[in-house]
Every structure is written in C-alpha cells, then in structure tokens.
Amino acid sequence: MQSLRAAFRRRTPIFLKPYEFSTNVFGLRCRYYSQVRHNGALTDLEYHRVADDTLDVLNDTFEDLLEEVGKKDYDIQYANGVITLMLGEKGTYVINKQPPAHQIWLSSPVSGPKHYEYSLKSKTWCSTRDEGTLLGILSSEFSKWFSRPIEFKKSEDF
Amino acid sequence: YHKNVLDHYNNPRNVGTLPKGDPDVGIGLVGAPACGDVMRLAIRVNKDGVIEDVKFKTFGCGSAIASSSYVTTMVKGMTLEEASKIKNTQIAKELCLPPVKLHCSMLAEDAIKSAVKHYRSKQLTPVGTTAGAIESATA
Numbered sequence: 001m002q003s004l005r006a007a008f009r010r011r012t013p014i015f016l017k018p019y020e021f022s023t024n025v026f027g028l029r030c031r032y033y034s035q036v037r038h039n040g041a042l043t044d045l046e047y048h049r050v051a052d053d054t055l056d057v058l059n060d061t062f063e064d065l066l067e068e069v070g071k072k073d074y075d076i077q078y079a080n081g082v083i084t085l086m087l088g089e090k091g092t093y094v095i096n097k098q099p100p101a102h103q104i105w106l107s108s109p110v111s112g113p114k115h116y117e118y119s120l121k122s123k124t125w126c127s128t129r130d131e132g133t134l135l136g137i138l139s140s141e142f143s144k145w146f147s148r149p150i151e152f153k154k155s156e157d158f
Numbered sequence: 159y160h161k162n163v164l165d166h167y168n169n170p171r172n173v174g175t176l177p178k179g180d181p182d183v184g185i186g187l188v189g190a191p192a193c194g195d196v197m198r199l200a201i202r203v204n205k206d207g208v209i210e211d212v213k214f215k216t217f218g219c220g221s222a223i224a225s226s227s228y229v230t231t232m233v234k235g236m237t238l239e240e241a242s243k244i245k246n247t248q249i250a251k252e253l254c255l256p257p258v259k260l261h262c263s264m265l266a267e268d269a270i271k272s273a274v275k276h277y278r279s280k281q282l283t284p285v286g287t288t289a290g291a292i293e294s295a296t297a
C-alpha cells in the first residue's frame with residue numbers, strides 16, 4: 001500500500017507549466033504541445049508544424065541539388081530538427097530548430113550565424129537582426145555557389 | 159573542440175563581475191535563459207574611453223564560455239569604439255569554432271556591444287537610474 005501510494009504521488013504532476021506539460025494515462029507518458037496563443041505569437045504546435053515543414057522543404061531542395069552536382073565530399077544529414085549540409089571545402093551549413101525561442105537558427109559559412117522568427121504577417125522566417133528572410137538568404141548564397149538561380153520554395157500547405 | 163576552446167574553457171580569463179552601481183561600469187547581459195546560454199559582461203572604462211577592466215560570467219556550453227573568455231582578453235585596453243566593432247567572425251576564427259557553434263561567438267559579440275551601449279547610456283543619464291538601462295540593454 002505504501003509503495004503504491006508513493007508511486008501514485010510520483011506520477012502525479014503537481015506544477016504544470018502553461019505551455020507544455022506531460023501526464024500519465026494508465027501509466028503511459030503523454031506530452032502535449034500547448035495550443036494556447038500568447039501575444040498573437042505562434043503556439044508551440046504551430047511553431048513545430050511550420051518549422052518542420054520548412055526544414056523538410058529545405059532538405060528536399062538540398063538533396064536534389066546534391067544529387068545534381070554529384071560530388072563525393074558533399075553530404076547532407078537531417079535528424080532531430082537539424083540539417084547539416086557539408087559542401088566540401090566550401091564549408092558547412094547548419095540549420096536547426098530552436099524550440100524554446102520559436103526560432104530557426106542558420107549557420108552559414110558565408111554570412112555567419114543568424115536567427116529567424118516566423119512572421120504570421122508575411123508567412124516567412126524573418127531575421128531577428130536585419131530585413132532578410134531565411135529562404136531569401138539561402139537562395140542568394142546558393143545561386144552564387146552554383147552560378148544559376150536557385151529558389152527555395154515554400155511548401156503548399158504553409 | 160579546438161585546443162584554443164579547451165584552453166579558454168579550462169582556464170577562463172577575467173571571470174567575475176564589477177559593481178554595476180559605479181558610473182564607469184557598463185554591463186551587457188545577453189542570451190535567453192530558455193535556450194540555455196546567458197552571458198554577462200562587465201566593463202570598466204577610464205576617462206580616455208579605454209576599457210580598463212573587464213569581467214564575465216557565462217552560463218552555457220563550452221564554446222560560449224570560451225568565446226566570452228576570449229572576448230575579455232581582446233577588449234582589455236581597447237577603446238569603446240574599437241570594442242563595439244568586434245565581429246563574431248574574429249572570435250570564431252581564433253577559437254576555430256565548428257559551424258554549429260558560430261552562434262556562441264555571436265552571443266559574445268552581442269554581449270560586448272550591449273555593455274558598451276549600457277556604459278554610454280549611463281554617461282547620458284544620472285547615476286541611480288541604471289536599472290532601466292540594464293533592462294533596455296538586455297531587451
């Protein structure tokens with residue numbers, strides 16, 4: 001009886017954060033993304049959807065590009081919300097989700113590190129420092145690499 | 159990690175803080191606790207506008223600590239003008255940071271800029287109203 005009560009106590013969450021909490025349903029641990037909107041920003045759920053969508057599109061575009069170029073020392077990895085794109089001696093791009101801040105972070109060998117926030121108004125990822133957008137800066141850098149216009153299109157269900 | 163990162167991480171230079179109430183001290187507090195990296199950089203500036211003393215405190219990954227440690231060694235003896243021109247690429251280059259850690263050097267750049275900004279705002283406003291300046295510097 002004692003141990004049962006202790007187990008129950010352990011499994012009962014006492015303090016729940018408003019944006020994220022977990023619960024136990026018949027011993028199964030479930031995690032919810034908050035769907036509560038704060039100050040008109042994205043909810044966690046929306047953020048993850050839009051960010052994953054964007055990374056999926058980027059990954060597809062990169063893979064097509066690499067296939068087309070067919071260089072052995074070029075490689076791409078995409079896992080856990082992180083895209084690592086290795087372009088041999090040109091350098092390495094890292095694009096990753098930053099869920100606590102609802103941002104996407106880009107590390108470019110050309111333009112350095114940048115952070116992007118999703119704007120519901122323009123439906124794009126806008127830089128936190130300048131006027132640039134994530135897709136915009138990638139388009140311009142990759143067009144230069146491959147000396148032809150390369151466009152990163154948004155997916156249909158954005 | 160590159161040996162320069164390890165060196166600064168294992169023997170961080172200029173760790174500590176300076177009294178934020180002093181009129182010749184500027185403090186830069188950057189980063190987001192939610193992301194895990196917070197950097198606090200304090201500078202003491204002499205009458206000629208040269209950074210005399212600098213201290214840092216950083217919570218974060220090895221690269222963030224090394225970046226802030228390296229920045230403190232860089233800015234000591236610099237004028238405010240020079241210090242605010244420091245680029246994250248200089249830090250990243252010296253420490254040979256891998257691509258995924260470039261953001262740490264950016265944080266260090268932000269920290270020194272914010273410290274300079276705070277010091278300058280302090281020169282404009284009378285001492286005693288510094289709390290608001292710190293908040294605006296970190297916003």
